[in-house]
């Protein structure tokens with residue numbers, strides 16, 4: 697194992713550094729869509745805090761979603777209390793390509 701790819705080095709890097717190494721082949725067709733009608737009735741808005749990629753942001757009282765930086769973890773589908781997230785993987789060969797070295 698080279699020094700550059702050692703687990704110790706990976707642990708020393710911040711999450712943002714590691715994510716910045718990933719490559720995205722973003723499809724023009726979103727693989728996740730949000731029903732903003734349902735979303736607007738949610739008080740807790742857990743997507744704002746639990747999406748590891750920060751794809752959900754708040755503008756005033758309204759949640760905004762962008763799929764381009766999605767890590768395909770599935771968290772938003774699992775935690776949305778309103779069932780407002782329609783989720784699928786990107787088309788085959790598209791989406792995030794993880795790079796750990």
Ligand code: SF4
Pocket residue numbers: 728746747748749750751765766767768769770771772773
């Ligand atoms: S699948 Fe994961 S990374 Fe993608 S938008 Fe949902 S919570 Fe964020």
